[in-house]
Amino acid sequence: MNAPTYNFAYLDEQTKRMIRRAILKAIAIPGYQVPFASREMPMPYGWGTGGVQVTAAILGPDDVLKVIDQGSDDTTNAISIRKFFGKTAGVATTTSTTDATVIQTRHRIPEASLHAGQVLVYQVPIPEPLRFLEPRETETRRMHALAEYGLMHVKLYEDIARFGHIATAYAYPVKVNARYVMDPSPTPKFDNPKMDNCAALQLFGAGREKRIYAIPPYTTVVSLDFEDHPFTRYRFNAPCALCGADDSYLDEIVTDDKGGRMFVCSDTDFCEQRQAAGHHGTESAAPHKEKAHV
Amino acid sequence: MTTIAEMPAGFADKVLSAQSTFRSVMDAIARPGSVQRVAADVGTPAGMMRGAAAIALTLFDHDTPIWLDGAMSATPDVARWLKFHASAPVVADPSIASFALIGDAANLPALERFAFGSSEYPDRSTTLILQVDSLTQGPAFELKGPGIDGSAVLQAMIKPSDLFQRLSINEALFPRGIDVVLVHDDSIVAIPRTTRLIASGV
Numbered sequence: 061m062n063a064p065t066y067n068f069a070y071l072d073e074q075t076k077r078m079i080r081r082a083i084l085k086a087i088a089i090p091g092y093q094v095p096f097a098s099r100e101m102p103m104p105y106g107w108g109t110g111g112v113q114v115t116a117a118i119l120g121p122d123d124v125l126k127v128i129d130q131g132s133d134d135t136t137n138a139i140s141i142r143k144f145f146g147k148t149a150g151v152a153t154t155t156s157t158t159d160a161t162v163i164q165t166r167h168r169i170p171e172a173s174l175h176a177g178q179v180l181v182y183q184v185p186i187p188e189p190l191r192f193l194e195p196r197e198t199e200t201r202r203m204h205a206l207a208e209y210g211l212m213h214v215k216l217y218e219d220i221a222r223f224g225h226i227a228t229a230y231a232y233p234v235k236v237n238a239r240y241v242m243d244p245s246p247t248p249k250f251d252n253p254k255m256d257n258c259a260a261l262q263l264f265g266a267g268r269e270k271r272i273y274a275i276p277p278y279t280t281v282v283s284l285d286f287e288d289h290p291f292t293r294y295r296f297n298a299p300c301a302l303c304g305a306d307d308s309y310l311d312e313i314v315t316d317d318k319g320g321r322m323f324v325c326s327d328t329d330f331c332e333q334r335q336a337a338g339h340h341g342t343e344s345a346a347p348h349k350e351k352a353h354v
Numbered sequence: 355m356t357t358i359a360e361m362p363a364g365f366a367d368k369v370l371s372a373q374s375t376f377r378s379v380m381d382a383i384a385r386p387g388s389v390q391r392v393a394a395d396v397g398t399p400a401g402m403m404r405g406a407a408a409i410a411l412t413l414f415d416h417d418t419p420i421w422l423d424g425a426m427s428a429t430p431d432v433a434r435w436l437k438f439h440a441s442a443p444v445v446a447d448p449s450i451a452s453f454a455l456i457g458d459a460a461n462l463p464a465l466e467r468f469a470f471g472s473s474e475y476p477d478r479s480t481t482l483i484l485q486v487d488s489l490t491q492g493p494a495f496e497l498k499g500p501g502i503d504g505s506a507v508l509q510a511m512i513k514p515s516d517l518f519q520r521l522s523i524n525e526a527l528f529p530r531g532i533d534v535v536l537v538h539d540d541s542i543v544a545i546p547r548t549t550r551l552i553a554s555g556v
Contacts, residue, residue: 067369068369068370068373069373073368073369073372074415076372076373076376077372077412077413077414077415078415078417080376080380080412080413081413081418081452082477083380084379084380084383084413084481084533085477085479085533086477087380087383087384087501087546088383088531088533088546088547088548089476089477089529089547089548090500090548092476092477092529094477095475095477117376118373118376118377118380119373120370120373120374120377121370176385201474201475202474204474205472205473205474206473237500237548239528239529240529259503261380261384275500276383276384276385276500276501276548277384277385277500277501277503278500278501278502278503278504279500279501
């Protein structure tokens with residue numbers, strides 16, 4: 061008996077057409093969340109069903125796919141999704157950022173700058189940036205229609221009132237093409253500036269919430285802030301213990317029960333490329349230092 | 355009466371042709387003004403260019419009401435072909451159409467007759483697929499907007515000659531608006547609602 065075969069890239073053609081139409085509208089209206097008829101996928105919500113559906117709708121046999129999960133090519137989620145498309149679409153996969161034509165990502169933007177001809181597909185848990193401020197979809201939709209984003213500034217202001225600075229560290233709201241306020245998915249705000257004027261096309265898929273949105277290439281993406289409290293990125297004040305990079309986003313790895321910790325690049329491909337090029341870190345645990353705003 | 359045997363074919367390979375055509379359309383709309391090619395093998399009913407036929411089979415289905423202009427509906431060929439290959443309903447009212455196929459662009463109806471979407475749902479708009487005389491020669495149009503690094507120059511023979519002036523309504527209406535895909539043979543250029551004309555010359 062033959063094993064059952066799936067359609068190319070798993071999804072049926074009618075579903076792909078529906079998603080493709082949503083993607084085109086999303087690109088035409090940068091930052092606007094296009095509703096789509098999200099399907100059940102062979103993985104639970106929260107594991108990237110939105111990103112997977114977007115990837116399945118755009119992927120072709122000539123594409124080279126890279127999947128990262130918090131910067132890493134080697135986590136369970138990244139490996140399963142890479143294998144999923146290797147199996148259902150037979151596409152080539154890679155861990156190299158520059159070699160990939162389609163990069164599906166959860167919670168990070170690669171350190172290496174993206175080039176034209178690449179598509180970055182984000183997995184999004186909650187696409188609506190205003191959702192925690194206003195739970196009613198009818199209201200948030202009207203707020204977007206009227207570009208009424210005062211509430212978001214109040215939220216950032218409350219951060220300043222309570223903590224002295226904007227304490228929002230991830231899913232930091234941005235304004236796309238000077239019109240729509242958009243949730244960049246839970247990427248660290250360190251990555252926000254990479255979205256601005258990016259050469260690659262950025263697509264966002266939220267499976268459970270049934271929304272697709274996009275940032276076309278070379279589009280202005282501005283992180284919301286105040287004149288007297290401008291947007292700042294932050295990273296741990298340490299070089300990477302493996303490759304010595306002092307400009308990459310770092311993960312903190314606890315090494316013992318005495319407070320020892322190591323800081324290493326969250327982007328595994330970036331770190332490995334640097335190590336291959338002869339860069340080395342101390343490879344030892346560092347004492348904890350405060351985060352530095354840069 | 356056309357029999358099935360006389361009906362022009364659809365895609366040679368339904369799945370991969372639709373995928374490659376979609377990527378051309380996606381690249382076109384993500385990089386307005388750039389000329390993309392549709393490589394797929396596709397049959398065409400009389401009056402329809404290859405690019406338009408490929409886009410139809412890639413994006414149209416029973417969920418997308420289609421409006422045909424006078425040239426496209428002059429013979430029943432196009433409507434029959436769309437119905438057979440895409441199961442797409444052809445409607446008489448352009449204001450409820452998801453896509454409009456324009457064969458005789460010189461007689462493009464006023465844009466107000468199409469759907470602009472609403473402020474809450476600007477995606478519920480009509481996408482125009484406009485067949486034009488050339489996308490490589492003719493007057494130059496300098497464009498800017500999202501997807502364009504600085505500015506892009508499109509050389510094209512476009513009717514109606516005031517298309518870009520008419521599309522300036524997109525600026526006032528945004529985020530509502532009309533997205534346009536220009537087709538000549540197997541070449542396509544997209545003008546999404548965010549694209550603005552900076553200058554046009556000969």
